[in-house]
Amino acid sequence: MELAELLLTxxxxxxxxxxxISTPSGIPDFRGPQGLWKKYPQELSSASYLKSDPRGFWEFYAFRLRAMDSVSPNPAHYALAELERMGLIKYVITQNIDGLHQDAGSRNVIELHGTSRRFYCEECGRQFERREVLEKVQSGELPPRCQCGGLIRPAVVLFDEPVHRIGEALTIAQESDLVLVVGSSLTVYPANLIPQVVKENGGRLVIINMEETPLDHVADLxxxxxxxxxxxxxxxxxxxIVGLSN
Known part of the structure; x- marks a missing residue:
């Protein structure tokens, strides 16, 4: 059965x-042949490194921040948003922090690893938008500081921190009869439990990815x-199929 039929049934x-899903928009992936972690150690994006060397953390994160500042959704993002509007996709559960699903029009988005679009002060909790923080960084303020003197950090899940909203995502997975895995290596725990739960509860699993994944052998497509x-x-x-084509 082809993907369109799986969606419709x-x-x-x-x-x-x-x-x-975001590499076509110009955002480097992490574990592919040219992935970010092939060039840099993962520890640079850890909570412990942020604590031990805030300047070093921000020198690395500023590079990622600038890379995500001018990107736009690509046709894959828009296609998922369209499938949601048609009622064929109920939720997008994403490992990404770039916000491109929302830019493309997806409304029910669960960001397991947080978002690079918001920042907050570790001391007073004040919220900052990406543009504010980028201006601080570009002016040479490394690490960026809040007016209270506290360290500003991204509202993302760093290595050695718990994943956001994983319980909610797993509940949704248990209720789902189809999951489209789009552009994921399926190697990051616990996020990779999502498609496993769908499959274990009798749902269908579709994997769209250029590289092999650990779940290819149990996928329906x-x-x-x-x-x-x-x-x-x-x-x-x-x-x-449904007679809506021009």
């Missing part, structure tokens, strides 16, 4: 997305093509 489909090509074609095919 499901009653509670969800998408689970990883870095691979594995597509080794570019996500920015597969998903728009799938939306078009869905519309053809």
């Amino acid at each position: 499901s009653t509670h489909g969800i998408a689970f997305t990883g870095a691979g 594995v597509i080794r093509e570019r996500v920015e090509e597969v998903l728009p074609k799938t939306v078009k095919r869905v519309k053809e």
Whole structure:
């Protein structure tokens, strides 16, 4: 059965997305052949490193912050938003922190690893938008500080910190009869439990990823093509089947 038919025959489909959906937008992935962790140690993005060397952490994070500042959604993001509008995708559960799903129009988004668009002071809790923090960083303020003198940090899940909203995501997975894994290596725990739970509860598993994943052998459909090509074609095919094509 093709992807469009799987979507149309499901009653509670969800998408689970990883870095691979945002690489076409110009954001480097983490574990691919040219991934970020092939060039830099993961420890640079850990809570313990932020605590021990705030300046070093921010020298690294400023690079990531600038990389995400001018990016836009790509056709894969827009296709998932369209599938949500059609009622075929109920939630997007994402490992990404870039906010591109929301920019593309997705409304029910669960960000397991937080967001790079908000920051807060570790001392007083004051919230900051990305533009404010980027201006501080670009002016040479490393690490950026709050007016109270406290350290500003990103509202993301760093290594050695607990994942956000994982309980809610697992509950949704238990209720779902289809999960589209889009651009994820499925190697990061506990986020990679989401598609496993769907499959273990009798749902169907579709994996769209250029590289092999640990769940390929149990997937109902594995597509080794570019996500920015597969998903728009799938939306078009869905519309053809239901008679909405132009």
